[in-house]
Structure formats: C-alpha cells, structure tokens
Amino acid sequence: MTDPLTAALSGAEARAEERVTALLRGCAPLGVAFSGGVDSSVLLALALRALGRDKVVAVLGVSPSLASDERAGAHRVAAHLGARLVEVETAEGELPAYRANGPDRCFHCKNELFTRISESVAAAHGLAAVAYGENADDVLRPDRPGSRAATLHAVLRPLADAGIDKAQVRRIARALALPCADKPAAPCLASRIPHFEEVTPAKLAQVEQAEHALRALGFGDGRVRHHGEVARVELPVEDLARAAGPLREPLLAAVRGAGFRMVALDLAGIQSGAFTLPLVEVRPGETPRAEVRAAQAPSAQAAGAEARAAEVPSVQAARTNVPTTEAPRAGEVTTRD
CATH class of the missing domain: 3.40.50.620 (HUPs)
Structure with missing residues (x-):
C-alpha cells in the first residue's frame, strides 16, 4: 500500500x-x-x-x-x-x-x-x-x-x-494513491436550488435523500436539482440510457420517495454551475468580473441581489488580497472562487 x-x-x-x-x-x-x-x-x-x-x-x-x-x-x-x-x-x-x-x-x-x-x-x-x-x-x-x-x-x-x-x-x-483521486466534484447541497428560491433545511434534506438513492442505484455521479415538486436529475451522458431504460422505475420510485411529485431526466447531462453561470457575465478583458442580470429575476428579488452585492468587496481586492469596502455597482456581483 x-x-x-x-x-x-x-x-x-x-x-x-x-x-x-x-x-x-x-x-x-x-x-x-x-x-x-x-x-x-x-x-x-x-x-x-x-x-x-x-x-x-x-x-x-x-x-x-x-x-x-x-x-x-x-x-x-x-x-x-x-x-x-x-x-x-x-x-x-x-x-x-x-x-x-x-x-x-x-x-x-x-x-x-x-x-x-x-x-x-x-x-x-x-x-x-x-x-x-x-x-x-x-x-x-x-x-x-x-x-x-x-x-x-x-x-x-x-x-x-x-x-x-x-x-x-x-x-x-x-x-499519492488518495482514495478520492477520481471522485467527482460534489458541490454543497444548496447548489441544487435555483437562485432566488429560499434555501431551507427541508429542501436540502430532499436533495440529499434523492442523491443518496442515485448512488445506491449505481450512479457514481449525479445531481438532483430542486424545482419545487419537480426533481430534475442530471447524470453523465453515458448513464442516461440506463436511467431511462432498465433503471427507470427504481429511479422514479427512489426520487419520489424523497418527496418530489415529478421526476425529469435532463438530457444535457451534468452541468457545473447550472444555476449561477446564466446569471453572470464576464466582460472582455476582465478576469473574472461578473454581474447579476437582475432583469432575469422579479424586481423584489433583484433588489435583494443589489443589497447583497453591496456587502461583497470588489474583485480587484480579491486578486490583490487587500480587503476593501468598495461596493459593486447596483445589480452587480463580482465573483471569484
């Protein structure tokens, strides 16, 4: 060893x-x-x-x-x-x-x-x-x-x-023979909930139960996106036929067992940043600077995003490791992680 x-x-x-x-x-x-x-x-x-x-x-x-x-x-x-x-x-x-x-x-x-x-x-x-x-x-x-x-x-x-x-x-x-060398990315459970929809312990528990069920069925990688009563299941493209074929009934039962009424299989496969990337825009020549497209959210939600954006320091400070109280422009969230 x-x-x-x-x-x-x-x-x-x-x-x-x-x-x-x-x-x-x-x-x-x-x-x-x-x-x-x-x-x-x-x-x-x-x-x-x-x-x-x-x-x-x-x-x-x-x-x-x-x-x-x-x-x-x-x-x-x-x-x-x-x-x-x-x-x-x-x-x-x-x-x-x-x-x-x-x-x-x-x-x-x-x-x-x-x-x-x-x-x-x-x-x-x-x-x-x-x-x-x-x-x-x-x-x-x-x-x-x-x-x-x-x-x-x-x-x-x-x-x-x-x-x-x-x-x-x-x-x-x-x-180094680490046991996680080929482990798929596993973002936190909150990343399965669409932006501007509240994160709650109940939703997180639903997602966790459904994704545990996917692994129990032999799917090594997968996401269960929470859309209210609908679970949108993302799997590697090579697993889609198996999910829609011989494992359709057990998959349906397992995800419904987590509290979802309907289960959809996303033909696009697994999508990293599925909820966040559509809301950010990288401007040419800037690496990386992004803004929330507030028009995509209801006005009250957009206002909330503006207020939260003001709490987040500027991207230039993040790149230079110097904290700042400078706030992004209204409707803008600069991001880097």
Missing part, C-alpha cells in the same frame, strides 16, 4: 509540490479547510508532507448543506492520510443573505466557515494560518464567490498560487 506521505512524485508534479512547500514555509501550525474532495485532499496531503502531521489540522465545516455521505467520506480520507480532523458547526442557514440564495450565496457560506475557524479552531490549535483548496482553474471561473470570503479572512490558496490546475490536482492525487 502506497504511503501518501512518503510516495515519490516526479516531473511536473514534483515541481508543483516544491512550489506548494515554498508557499507553506513559515505557516505552521496550519489549518486546512477540508471537504474530502480531491482539491482539499491534495492540499492536505501536500501540507502534511511539507510540515508534518503534528503541524497540520484538517477542518471540516458541518451543516445541513453537507451531505452525510460527504461527511463520512471526508473522515475516511483524513484517516487514510493520518491527519487530525476537527469538525466545526457552521450556521450559514441562519443568515438571511444565504437563505435568499442569490449568486453570492457561496460568499456567505465560506465567510461563515472561515469566521468559525477564526473564532474557535485557530485559537484552540494555535494555528498560524489557514489554507483552502482553490486551484488554478477555479481562479478563472466567474461563478465562485466563496474565494472572496477567503480573501477577507487572509486564507491561503497554495494550489492556485502554485499554478496547479484541476488536471494536475488529479495527477498528484493518483500518484
């Missing part, structure tokens, strides 16, 4: 590790915001290799938006690495701006997580710094506002700063 803390990396992956190690120099003890996904798992592994097991703590945020399967998976990965893992309960569901579910929802969620880490975990474990698993591809996406919360809390992003993209993250994960 490969020991992920002693396995040798070679070529480009070895050079990438050297860059991460240099970035983490002087950052011990380090807290790693950890989900069990491949990005945060690779960051945790590289941090353990650079600093040692006694100088790194994995921190898992727990709330109704985290599926129980994901929580258990995170514990398995941490145990595989021999890493200390602490859980911190987050209360983003109590925040009106989070429940309102604008395109900046992830900002409020990450801000809550990093606030809880700062207020409890950092002192308890004497942390000198906190890092999270943003990679170089994430930097280029216009639909990831959680990154800006990281900036406000001075959270490090070693993978992105080392130029490590998603493909290289997976190559490193495979070289």
Whole structure:
C-alpha cells in the first residue's frame, strides 16, 4: 500500500509540490479547510508532507448543506492520510443573505466557515494560518464567490498560487494513491436550488435523500436539482440510457420517495454551475468580473441581489488580497472562487 506521505512524485508534479512547500514555509501550525474532495485532499496531503502531521489540522465545516455521505467520506480520507480532523458547526442557514440564495450565496457560506475557524479552531490549535483548496482553474471561473470570503479572512490558496490546475490536482492525487483521486466534484447541497428560491433545511434534506438513492442505484455521479415538486436529475451522458431504460422505475420510485411529485431526466447531462453561470457575465478583458442580470429575476428579488452585492468587496481586492469596502455597482456581483 502506497504511503501518501512518503510516495515519490516526479516531473511536473514534483515541481508543483516544491512550489506548494515554498508557499507553506513559515505557516505552521496550519489549518486546512477540508471537504474530502480531491482539491482539499491534495492540499492536505501536500501540507502534511511539507510540515508534518503534528503541524497540520484538517477542518471540516458541518451543516445541513453537507451531505452525510460527504461527511463520512471526508473522515475516511483524513484517516487514510493520518491527519487530525476537527469538525466545526457552521450556521450559514441562519443568515438571511444565504437563505435568499442569490449568486453570492457561496460568499456567505465560506465567510461563515472561515469566521468559525477564526473564532474557535485557530485559537484552540494555535494555528498560524489557514489554507483552502482553490486551484488554478477555479481562479478563472466567474461563478465562485466563496474565494472572496477567503480573501477577507487572509486564507491561503497554495494550489492556485502554485499554478496547479484541476488536471494536475488529479495527477498528484493518483500518484499519492488518495482514495478520492477520481471522485467527482460534489458541490454543497444548496447548489441544487435555483437562485432566488429560499434555501431551507427541508429542501436540502430532499436533495440529499434523492442523491443518496442515485448512488445506491449505481450512479457514481449525479445531481438532483430542486424545482419545487419537480426533481430534475442530471447524470453523465453515458448513464442516461440506463436511467431511462432498465433503471427507470427504481429511479422514479427512489426520487419520489424523497418527496418530489415529478421526476425529469435532463438530457444535457451534468452541468457545473447550472444555476449561477446564466446569471453572470464576464466582460472582455476582465478576469473574472461578473454581474447579476437582475432583469432575469422579479424586481423584489433583484433588489435583494443589489443589497447583497453591496456587502461583497470588489474583485480587484480579491486578486490583490487587500480587503476593501468598495461596493459593486447596483445589480452587480463580482465573483471569484
């Protein structure tokens, strides 16, 4: 069995590790915001290799938006690495701006997580710094506002700063024999609820139950989008025939069992950023700057988006790691995660 803390990396992956190690120099003890996904798992592994097991703590945020399967998976990965893992309960569901579910929802969620880490975990474990698993591809996406919360809390992003993209993250994960090396992306459950429709524990529980049922039927990747009484099921294109054929009846029964009255199979397959990307626009020459198309939402909802946008600092500050109180223009949400 490969020991992920002693396995040798070679070529480009070895050079990438050297860059991460240099970035983490002087950052011990380090807290790693950890989900069990491949990005945060690779960051945790590289941090353990650079600093040692006694100088790194994995921190898992727990709330109704985290599926129980994901929580258990995170514990398995941490145990595989021999890493200390602490859980911190987050209360983003109590925040009106989070429940309102604008395109900046992830900002409020990450801000809550990093606030809880700062207020409890950092002192308890004497942390000198906190890092999270943003990679170089994430930097280029216009639909990831959680990154800006990281900036406000001075959270490090070693993978992105080392130029490590998603493909290289997976190559490193495979070289270190991490159990999550080929794990599909698993955004939080709230991402299944259309923007401007309230995020509630009941909806999150419905989505979790339905997606657990998909996995039980043998679908390794999938999303259940919550459209009120309708569940829109997204699966890899290669799984659509199986879902509409021999597994149609059990899939229908399983998703209905989660409380949905109707079940639709999306022929487009899995769509990352399905709800957020239609609401943002990247302007030529700007990387990335985005605005909410408020005209697509009812006027009251658009006004709410404007108010929430004023709470989010400018993208230039996010790129320079200098917090600012400058607010975006009305109707605009700049995003980077």
